[in-house]
Amino acid sequence: MTSRRLGSCTPDTGEASGTRRPCVVVAEERPERLTVRRTRILGRLGIAVVVALGMSSCAGGDDSSDPAGQAEPTAPDEASAPASGNPEGGAELSAYCTGECAEALELEAAAESIDCQVAVSWNGLDHSYGAATADRTEAAATAFPNMDVSILDGRSDATTQSQQVEDVISRGVDVLIISPADADALEPAVARARDEGIEVITADRTVEGDVLTHIGSDNVEAGQAAGEFIAEELQGGGAVVELQGSAGASPTIDRHDGIAQALETVEDIEVVADPIANYSRAEALAAMEDLLQRFGPGEVDAVVAHDDEMALGALQAIEEAGRSDEILVVGIDGTQEALERIKAGEMAATVVYPVTAPDHVYAAAKACAGEELPERIIMDSLLVTEENVSDVEGTTF
Amino acid sequence: MQTHQEQVLPRPLSGRGETPWAGFGNWQQLALLAVLVALLIIGSMLSPNFLEARNLLNVTRQMAFVGIVAVAATVVILTAGIDLSIGAVVGLAAVAIGQAVQAGMDPVAAFAFGIVVGGAVGALNGLAVTLGRLPPFIATLGALVMIRGYALMLSDGRTIRLEDRAAEAAWLGSGEVLGMGVPVFVFVGIALATAAVLNGTKYGRYVRVIGDSREAARAAGLPIRRVEWSVYVYSGLLAGLTAAIFVSRLGVAEPTAGTGLELDAIAVVVIGGTSLFGGRGGVAGTILGVAALAVLQNILNLTGVSPFAQQVVQGAVVVIAVLVERLVNRSRE
Numbered sequence: 001m002t003s004r005r006l007g008s009c010t011p012d013t014g015e016a017s018g019t020r021r022p023c024v025v026v027a028e029e030r031p032e033r034l035t036v037r038r039t040r041i042l043g044r045l046g047i048a049v050v051v052a053l054g055m056s057s058c059a060g061g062d063d064s065s066d067p068a069g070q071a072e073p074t075a076p077d078e079a080s081a082p083a084s085g086n087p088e089g090g091a092e093l094s095a096y097c098t099g100e101c102a103e104a105l106e107l108e109a110a111a112e113s114i115d116c117q118v119a120v121s122w123n124g125l126d127h128s129y130g131a132a133t134a135d136r137t138e139a140a141a142t143a144f145p146n147m148d149v150s151i152l153d154g155r156s157d158a159t160t161q162s163q164q165v166e167d168v169i170s171r172g173v174d175v176l177i178i179s180p181a182d183a184d185a186l187e188p189a190v191a192r193a194r195d196e197g198i199e200v201i202t203a204d205r206t207v208e209g210d211v212l213t214h215i216g217s218d219n220v221e222a223g224q225a226a227g228e229f230i231a232e233e234l235q236g237g238g239a240v241v242e243l244q245g246s247a248g249a250s251p252t253i254d255r256h257d258g259i260a261q262a263l264e265t266v267e268d269i270e271v272v273a274d275p276i277a278n279y280s281r282a283e284a285l286a287a288m289e290d291l292l293q294r295f296g297p298g299e300v301d302a303v304v305a306h307d308d309e310m311a312l313g314a315l316q317a318i319e320e321a322g323r324s325d326e327i328l329v330v331g332i333d334g335t336q337e338a339l340e341r342i343k344a345g346e347m348a349a350t351v352v353y354p355v356t357a358p359d360h361v362y363a364a365a366k367a368c369a370g371e372e373l374p375e376r377i378i379m380d381s382l383l384v385t386e387e388n389v390s391d392v393e394g395t396t397f
Numbered sequence: 398m399q400t401h402q403e404q405v406l407p408r409p410l411s412g413r414g415e416t417p418w419a420g421f422g423n424w425q426q427l428a429l430l431a432v433l434v435a436l437l438i439i440g441s442m443l444s445p446n447f448l449e450a451r452n453l454l455n456v457t458r459q460m461a462f463v464g465i466v467a468v469a470a471t472v473v474i475l476t477a478g479i480d481l482s483i484g485a486v487v488g489l490a491a492v493a494i495g496q497a498v499q500a501g502m503d504p505v506a507a508f509a510f511g512i513v514v515g516g517a518v519g520a521l522n523g524l525a526v527t528l529g530r531l532p533p534f535i536a537t538l539g540a541l542v543m544i545r546g547y548a549l550m551l552s553d554g555r556t557i558r559l560e561d562r563a564a565e566a567a568w569l570g571s572g573e574v575l576g577m578g579v580p581v582f583v584f585v586g587i588a589l590a591t592a593a594v595l596n597g598t599k600y601g602r603y604v605r606v607i608g609d610s611r612e613a614a615r616a617a618g619l620p621i622r623r624v625e626w627s628v629y630v631y632s633g634l635l636a637g638l639t640a641a642i643f644v645s646r647l648g649v650a651e652p653t654a655g656t657g658l659e660l661d662a663i664a665v666v667v668i669g670g671t672s673l674f675g676g677r678g679g680v681a682g683t684i685l686g687v688a689a690l691a692v693l694q695n696i697l698n699l700t701g702v703s704p705f706a707q708q709v710v711q712g713a714v715v716v717i718a719v720l721v722e723r724l725v726n727r728s729r730e
Contacts, residue, residue: 126653131554155546247705276704281556281647282462282654289455290698293446309556316647320571321451337558337649 093362094136095395096217096354096379104377105362109369115146116174116368118361121164123181123205124156128335132397133179133204133357140358144365158185165189169196175364179204179356183250199367203356205250212367215360215377217353219251222381223258223306225351226330229383230263230302233328233348237268238301241291243314245279245306255306255332272300277310284313292321302328308338308350315347334384334396342389352382355397425670425725429685436692444699450576452695460691461580462639464684466655467662467669468588469635471683472595473628474666477608477675478533480632482522482540483662487655489548490515490640495557495650504559504566508645512637518544519633523626541659545652552652563648570646580642587635592680604628608675665690668718690714 093102107114120137124130134151141149152168154161158181168176169192176198180186187208190200194210204216230240242259245252256274263269273291277284284305291300303318305311311331318327324346331338334352341347356379366373384392440447466483473480490511497507518540525536559566572579595601603624607614614621636655644650663673669686671678693714697707 126549126554128555244704273701274704275698280653280656281649281651282643285647286455286459287698289459290452290695293449293452293455294444294699294701296446313647337556 093359094354094357094379095392096352096382097359097377098380100374101215101359101377101379104374105359105366107362107365107369108371109365111144111365112146114144114365114368117148117172118150118175118177118364118368119168119171119173120149120151120177120203120360121154121161121168121179122151123154123161123179125151125153126156128397129333129353129355132355136355136357137361140361143358144361147361147365147368149361154179154181156181158182162186162189165193169193169198172196173198175199175201175367177201177203177360177364178207180207183207199364201360201363201367201373203360203363213363213373213375213377215356215363215379217379217381219254219353220258220261222332222351222353223255223260224262225258225381225383226255226304226332226349227259227262228265229330229349229385230304230328231266231269234266234269234301237266237270239270239272239295239299241288241295241300241303241314242271242274243284243287243303243305243310244274244276245310247276252306259304277305277313279307279309281309281313281316284310285317288314288317289321292317292323297323298326300327302330302348304330306332308333308335311347311350312337312341315341319346334382334392336393336396339384339389339393339396342384342386345386349383349385352384352392352396354379354381423670425722426682426685428721429669429682429689433685433689433692436689436696440692440696440699443696447696447699452699454573454576454578456691456695457581458578459695460687461578461584462642463658463661463665463691464584464687465580465587465635465639465642466658467665467683467687468584468591468680469632470659470662470666471669471671471678471680472591472604473533473632474663474671474673475595475604475608475675475678476625476628477611478526478625478628479537479663479673480519480522480629481534481537481659482518482544483632483636484655484658484660485541485544485548486515486518486633486636487640487643487658488652489518489544489551490637491644491650491654492548492552492557492652494641494644495559496551498559498562498566499557504562504645507566508569508641511641511644512634515637515640516630516634519630519636520626522633523629526629527622527626545656548652552650554652556652557650559644559648559650566645567648568645570642570644580646583638583642587638588680588684595679600624605676609677664715668715670718670722672722686718 093105097105118141120134122130122133125134130153137149137151141147150173152161152164154164161178161181162185165176165178165186166189169189176190176193178186178190178200179202180190183206190207190211191209193200200211202211202214202216206214206216234240240263242256244256260271263271272295275287275291277287288303300323303311303314305314308331311329315324315329318324318329328348329346330348331350332353334350338347338350342350359377359379363373363377382388382392446452466487470480470483493514494507494511497510498504502510522537522540525531525540526533529536569579569583574582595604603614603619606617606619607621607624611621639658640650640654643654665686666678666683667673667686668690669678669682669684671682690711694707694711697710702710
């Protein structure tokens with residue numbers, strides 16, 4: 001296994017929290033196992049570019065220590081460890097890939113036989129969701145000793161990401177896992193990748209046009225789960241504040257729709273305000289401060305936020321106004337901090353929005369082996385309240 | 398440009414009759430003050446909660462975040478420069494503070510560390526502009542991207558939690574004195590001090606002259622580079638301070654803190670009547686601009702205007718403010 005991260009890596013300074021990832025650039029000399037199906041010259045050029053990019057973006061990073069050397073011997077250990085999800089050994093599927101999802105990803109070939117190059121182009125690694133995705137993708141790749149996985153940060157910019165996909169094409173990979181910054185803007189780049197014979201898998205977010213498969217949970221479903229919880233809690237009706245994410249973004253639209261669908265089922269529930277807080281805790285705090293002025297005690301019964309960061313901002317405003325007892329706060333995502341606040345009884349609920357890693361790595365492995373995959377692999381959205389919070393800790397991001 | 402060069406230049410160079418309040422009281426600022434008063438009256442009529450103590454606490458505190466950065470932006474823009482990296486510096490300084498606290502540093506020391514980090518970045522920006530002779534727009538645009546990237550790299554893109562140190566650190570962002578938030582006092586203090594320096598010292602006059610006419614400044618033998626460098630350092634220091642307040646207020650350090658803050662700050666500076674071409678304007682206008690925009694936003698929130706319409710209104714305010722400035726100046730000439 002070799003893994004490489006471009007555009008976002010942490011110099012190996014050894015500080016802080018175990019969440020840092022060393023900056024790994026391995027690639028000066030590609031060994032023979034490089035099974036290149038496309039023109040070698042283009043591939044070499046691509047590698048040169050990629051290495052240069054990797055170097056420049058990891059200035060100060062420790063790029064000489066090759067973890068492949070250490071990772072190879074550990075792979076058999078992991079394979080011999082009890083693995084429930086995947087009989088071939090290696091890491092397991094996530095807890096949010098059960099039932100049909102787990103069946104769809106069951107690998108028939110042996111893990112060692114998966115010999116191919118996978119590029120993961122993520123829309124942005126600058127959020128804990130992206131960071132967790134990168135971590136678990138790298139961890140999952142260790143289950144496949146002959147799979148080469150590189151992770152690219154699209155920096156939430158469609159142009160940057162398109163360029164990266166072009167680079168991936170000229171480098172000549174076998175599988176591209178992509179979470180597009182924009183469904184339409186990435187379509188041409190994805191189409192070119194497909195034309196070059198690269199198997200394209202979309203993860204978390206979809207792209208226009210045909211792909212081999214899409215893996216991810218459904219934002220409408222996540223919104224519904226949050227809305228249903230509120231609908232159930234407010235059976236007699238009530239006033240709800242909805243804190244929206246970035247306007248126009250597809251998760252915002254889908255989560256909003258899901259919440260609306262669920263709240264419609266109870267007649268006397270009314271959404272009294274739906275400000276945009278851009279998935280930012282600071283903006284949600286300010287918006288909620290104003291809303292608590294607009295609506296006096298007893299005039300707001302619940303807050304549902306499109307993500308946990310905003311839910312935590314709203315919770316802070318509510319606590320400062322001394323109105324925690326009368327307002328339920330529900331988020332979406334299942335961040336560590338949200339889970340802790342639920343456990344402490346301060347936040348009512350959240351809906352886990354599962355990270356698609358490690359599962360998308362298994363999808364890539366199946367694609368490498370030429371095994372069949374369904375069109376859509378849907379992961380579970382799980383409602384977390386005080387009752388089941390202990391079960392999900394450590395499985396989110 | 399030539400026309401007001403002649404008007405303005407003799408005054409600042411004369412050095413007579415300058416008071417710390419010399420920036421106050423021009424036509425445009427009076428108009429802005431009238432708008433602010435009108436907004437306050439409209440607000441109190443539209444919403445019974447508007448004048449409530451809690452609401453005023455909220456509005457002034459929300460004001461302080463943009464305000465501190467806007468004061469720095471005013472000084473930079475007065476030299477005909479611009480600092481687009483402020484928001485990103487807030488993010489980097491926030492990460493620095495978060496990691497320092499995590500590593501066991503006392504929160505107050507960590508805040509100071511964050512301010513130093515901000516100042517250091519500002520010093521580099523200043524060098525790029527003065528020694529490197531890069532146009533400020535380009536230098537700080539590059540810095541914006543690099544610094545945000547560095548903040549994300551350091552933090553791994555994750556929010557850093559202060560955990561049990563959060564309560565200890567909360568006084569700066571969440572503390573209250575006499576019913577007002579601590580950040581408000583910080584903002585007012587910085588605004589007054591900056592206005593005093595700009596209007597009452599030789600340095601302040603240099604800032605305006607350099608922005609108004611570089612040739613005149615050169616002819617007068619002013620230390621152009623040193624003054625220019627110093628305004629970017631100041632900008633960085635205040636971005637670091639804003640980061641400290643952000644971290645303290647939220648109890649977490651977000652690497653994305655301050656995203657877009659530079660644009661809010663520049664908008665407020667422009668509304669306050671400071672010319673983007675340098676030389677004209679001052680902190681007084683910026684304070685009024687910050688207040689007007691914050692009150693407007695608060696009224697829109699209190700009356701439940703849809704979030705999309707709010708953006709339209711806020712954008713329109715910026716354009717109208719500049720339009721008014723143009724018309725006023727044209728009629729004067």
